[in-house]
Amino acid sequence: EVKLVESGGGLVKPGGSLKLSCAASGFAFSSYDMSWVRQTPEKRLEWVATISSGGSYTYYPDSVKGRFTISRDNARNTLYLQISSLRSEDTALYYCARDGNLDYWGQGTTLTVSS
Amino acid sequence: DIVLTQSPATLSVTPGDSVSLSCRASQSISNNLHWYQQKSHESPRLLIKYASQSISGIPSRFSGSGSGTDFTLSINSVETEDFGMYFCQQSNSWPHTFGAGTKLELK
Numbered sequence: 001e002v003k004l005v006e007s008g009g010g011l012v013k014p015g016g017s018l019k020l021s022c023a024a025s026g027f028a029f030s031s032y033d034m035s036w037v038r039q040t041p042e043k044r045l046e047w048v049a050t051i052s053s054g055g056s057y058t059y060y061p062d063s064v065k066g067r068f069t070i071s072r073d074n075a076r077n078t079l080y081l082q083i084s085s086l087r088s089e090d091t092a093l094y095y096c097a098r099d100g101n102l103d104y105w106g107q108g109t110t111l112t113v114s115s
Numbered sequence: 116d117i118v119l120t121q122s123p124a125t126l127s128v129t130p131g132d133s134v135s136l137s138c139r140a141s142q143s144i145s146n147n148l149h150w151y152q153q154k155s156h157e158s159p160r161l162l163i164k165y166a167s168q169s170i171s172g173i174p175s176r177f178s179g180s181g182s183g184t185d186f187t188l189s190i191n192s193v194e195t196e197d198f199g200m201y202f203c204q205q206s207n208s209w210p211h212t213f214g215a216g217t218k219l220e221l222k
Contacts, residue, residue, distance in 0.1 A: 045151075045159070045202055045213040061116075061210035095158060100206050101149045101165070105158040 002026040004096050004106035011112045016086050020109055022079040022096030030054070030074035032099050036081045038092035039108070046092075049081060050100070086113045117141050119203050119214035127222040128193050136188040136217045138203035143183045147207035150179055150188045153216075154199040162201075163188060193219070 008020040020036070035050040049070035050059045058070050069082040079096050093108040118141040128134055138148065146166040151159040161170055163179035166186055176191040190197055198221055203214040 043200070044215060045204070047204075047211040047213065050211070059209050100211075101161060102151070102159070102204070103161045103164070103170070105160070107158055 002098065002104045004098065004104060006094060006096055006106045006109035009094065009109035009111045011114065012086050013115050014086055014088060014113055016113075017082070017084040018086065018111060020081040020083070020094055020096075020111070022081075022106060024077045024079065024096075024098075027098070029072075029077040034070075034072060034079045034099075035097045035102060036068075036070060036079075037095045037097055037102065037105075038090075039095065040092050048094075051079070083111070086111075088113050116210055117144060117205055117208060117212050119205060119212055121201075121203060121214035121217050123217060124215070125218045125220060127220050129222050130193055130195055132193050133189070133191050134193060134219070136190075136201055136219075138181075138186040138188070138214050140184045140186070140205060144205045144207035146182045147205055148179075148181070148186045149204050149206065150177075151202045151204065152197075152199055153202065154196075157199075159202065190219075195221070 003025045005023045036048045038046050048064050051070045055072050067085045071080045091113045093110050095108045096106045098104045120139045122137045148166045150163040152162050153159040162177050167179045178189045180187050200216045202216045
């Protein structure tokens with residue numbers, strides 16, 4: 001059974017940093033591209049990062065480029081999202097998802113940016 | 116960026132109705148369009164990939180069609196478990212974008 005479990009969310013002050021994790025199991029993690037998608041309080045979905053299976057390629061929208069860094073540890077079957085210079089608009093539920101067509105999603109971890 | 120426009124925003128239906136949800140892209144995306152269902156307090160679930168390809172475990176009443184800029188998700192005979200939000204997403208070009216969603220609700 002494919003399982004994705006996110007962790008690391010919390011309450012952070014504007015300008016702060018945080019690292020999210022996603023533990024994967026039930027599939028060959030190193031063979032799949034992986035992504036992070038966030039859902040805003042208004043329920044809008046926004047793709048925020050993708051990393052290739054081997055970790056060589058990463059993609060970001062302009063809205064997070066330079067502040068978000070996606071990475072992975074294929075030996076540990078774990079995906080990461082380092083977020084810095086946090087803004088209130090980064091407040092969201094952050095999901096990790098498998099592959100380019102997001103065929104499996106985790107349950108999400110909540111990030112709240114507030115002073 | 117490619118903008119995906121979903122319509123209608125809300126669709127009020129009775130179980131047993133057949134419905135069509137629309138997703139229109141601001142430029143051609145070939146068939147690189149995927150549909151997701153999200154029920155209340157749950158994570159999104161992939162329903163249809165690449166416009167019309169079915170997904171294992173998804174009921175056969177869900178089907179997708181379209182290419183280029185116009186896409187449709189059809190539900191043949193809605194069941195009560197189908198109520199929730201439906202989103203489309205394109206993977207044709209970066210950044211990958213989502214539509215704002217269609218809410219399928221009980222009339």
